[in-house]
Amino acid sequence: MKIAQLTDSDLIVRIKNGDEVAFELVFYKYKGKLYDFVRRSLSEEEDPESIVQEVFVKLWMNRAELDPQQSFNGYIYTIARNEIYGHLRKQLTRKKYQEERYKFVHLTERLVLFSLYEVFCIWILTLLQHLISYGEFSA
Numbered sequence: 001m002k003i004a005q006l007t008d009s010d011l012i013v014r015i016k017n018g019d020e021v022a023f024e025l026v027f028y029k030y031k032g033k034l035y036d037f038v039r040r041s042l043s044e045e046e047d048p049e050s051i052v053q054e055v056f057v058k059l060w061m062n063r064a065e066l067d068p069q070q071s072f073n074g075y076i077y078t079i080a081r082n083e084i085y086g087h088l089r090k091q092l093t094r095k096k097y098q099e100e101r102y103k104f105v106h107l108t109e110r111l112v113l114f115s116l117y118e119v120f121c122i123w124i125l126t127l128l129q130h131l132i133s134y135g136e137f138s139a
Contacts, residue, residue, distance in 0.1 A: 009068040015059075016066045023063075026072075027056055034080050041084045051083045058083075 006014070006022070014022035034055055038048035058079050059066075066075070 008072040012066050012068040012072055015063050016068070018063070023060060026059075030076055031056070034076065037077065037080055038084060042087070051080070051087055054083050055079045 006025075008026075011022045011026050015026065031052060034052045035048055038051045042048055042051075055076065059076065066072075
């Protein structure tokens with residue numbers, strides 16, 4: 001049987017044994033489908049390529065755990081779904097961080113302005129007290 005005619009189960013057995021050609025066949029068979037799946041889950045500004053790449057990196061790194069008796073399609077889409085969730089969690093965390101940082105920066109700016117205003121008022125009051133004490137200004 002030619003390698004191109006192998007079933008997913010046969011390819012998984014070969015990948016599990018470190019066969020890079022079998023892995024390449026699986027990559028070309030699934031990359032387009034995974035790309036579309038990931039793209040539909042992300043906003044239009046985001047490129048799904050890195051997530052798809054991470055799916056295949058995890059597949060290769062965890063090849064010893066592959067079970068040829070289980071649905072490979074379900075396995076690879078589960079990895080993709082988990083990568084999407086992880087990506088969205090990071091994105092949400094980053095957004096919350098940016099919002100909190102924005103609030104902190106603006107609060108700090110307001111506090112600095114208030115402090116400057118307070119220092120200015122104290123300076124004016126001190127100046128007025130000196131002028132009054134020297135008789136140069138009458139209240």
